[in-house]
Amino acid sequence: MPEPLILNMTLPAELDNLDRFIEAAAALARRFGFDEAKVLKIELALEEAIVNIIRHAYAGAKGPVNLTGRAEMDQSLVIEISDQGQPFNLLALPEPDLTSDLARRPIGGLGVHFIRRIADQVRYERKSDRNVLTLVFHRNPLGQDGLSE
């Protein structure tokens, strides 16, 4: 019998655990049937989300990150990343400046931009004491692989 398309793992919010989260999500995305190009983009979205949790939601404090993944109706891969840090809605951050010249271009803010561009749907919720970020990746996205303007 094939392994069910389900992932559920919890590890401390530390950069040392980044690889384990990414590898688990990438394996799930491959089993779901995404090609390597898509898997790498999902890895990117996940890295940016987890790094934001470590830097902003926990901001130096310790705590867990829970990562879950599941296939929905065989059409979408739904990945949920949650933490118990301070309320932090990365979707409330302003869009980064992508046009000013080198001297004026701010350093930072790109992570959230990548998440928005790569995932077909992004949702943030504060559920009791948790931040919950839900990323949805469609098997057959409208537009160009979630990268359309």
Place this chain on the structure above:
Amino acid sequence: MEIEVRSVPGAAIIAAKGRLDAVTVTVFESELTGLLSGGPSRLIVNLTDLEYISSAGLRAILACSKKLQAKQGRLILVGLRGMVEEVFRMAGFLELLPVAATEAEALSKS
């Protein structure tokens, strides 16, 4: 990630192989800092063998470009392809930084 650093007349070259992420960026950044201290007018960042990059790597490259520009130098990207090229495009960096297909082309850019 593996990093190779070389010097040729008129330029310093750094080549990164593998994955440049929030963890491996610390090594990449310290190599960049070392190269900058040599005061090169041209720094070629060869990413031909890079499989993956995240915002952490872009931040390091942007910071380095700014420092070089302030000293009338420039950072030139070489070998962008696949996911790495797409990330640079999404970030708007393809219009921001000079890009060359090969190191030879980067060296010939004035």
